[in-house]
Amino acid sequence: MSAARAAGEYDGSLRDILHAFKYAGRRGLADPLGAMLREAGADLLRDADCVVPVPLHAWRRMHRGFNQAGELARHLGLPVAHALWRVRATAPQAGLHAAARRRNVTGAFRISPLLRWGQRDRRLVDAVVVLVDDVRTTGATLDACASTLIGAGAREVRALTVARAAPPATRRTKTL
Numbered sequence: 001m002s003a004a005r006a007a008g009e010y011d012g013s014l015r016d017i018l019h020a021f022k023y024a025g026r027r028g029l030a031d032p033l034g035a036m037l038r039e040a041g042a043d044l045l046r047d048a049d050c051v052v053p054v055p056l057h058a059w060r061r062m063h064r065g066f067n068q069a070g071e072l073a074r075h076l077g078l079p080v081a082h083a084l085w086r087v088r089a090t091a092p093q094a095g096l097h098a099a100a101r102r103r104n105v106t107g108a109f110r111i112s113p114l115l116r117w118g119q120r121d122r123r124l125v126d127a128v129v130v131l132v133d134d135v136r137t138t139g140a141t142l143d144a145c146a147s148t149l150i151g152a153g154a155r156e157v158r159a160l161t162v163a164r165a166a167p168p169a170t171r172r173t174k175t176l
Contacts, residue, residue, distance in 0.1 A: 006164035007040035034075020125153035
């Protein structure tokens with residue numbers, strides 16, 4: 001990944017809003033969150049060719065009813081390429097330390113079989129791609145996705161997330 005940007009820190013009200021969006025199905029929050037992303041990532045989006053949402057595994061998407069990254073990507077003003085496919089269910093990344101997060105997503109992504117070769121060439125080859133997700137912690141998921149896109153011919157991959165969380169080992173515990 002050549003650059004990564006987050007609109008804010010994953011705590012307080014932004015964390016609550018993201019939880020409502022992601023887990024309570026408040027899909028209407030995609031519009032204001034997308035506006036935050038456009039503002040925070042204006043420089044990353046400016047000369048990009050397309051945005052690619054980080055995919056959910058089919059079972060998780062079915063259970064949740066939508067992919068939050070896909071909803072965010074629709075609000076960024078660039079073509080959305082659903083170019084990635086999560087080929088195996090992975091454990092939730094929350095609570096895993098950095099090495100476990102990397103192991104968890106190793107080999108979990110490939111180019112979508114629904115993206116025909118002609119589309120793949122037009123959308124990805126020599127393209128500047130912006131990966132979109134809701135939260136970045138260690139960057140393991142984004143790195144795994146970026147490697148897959150580079151392997152498919154993307155010239156550059158950038159990452160844009162709503163929030164950045166401190167990795168589990170570095171989070172401060174509150175003292176009462």
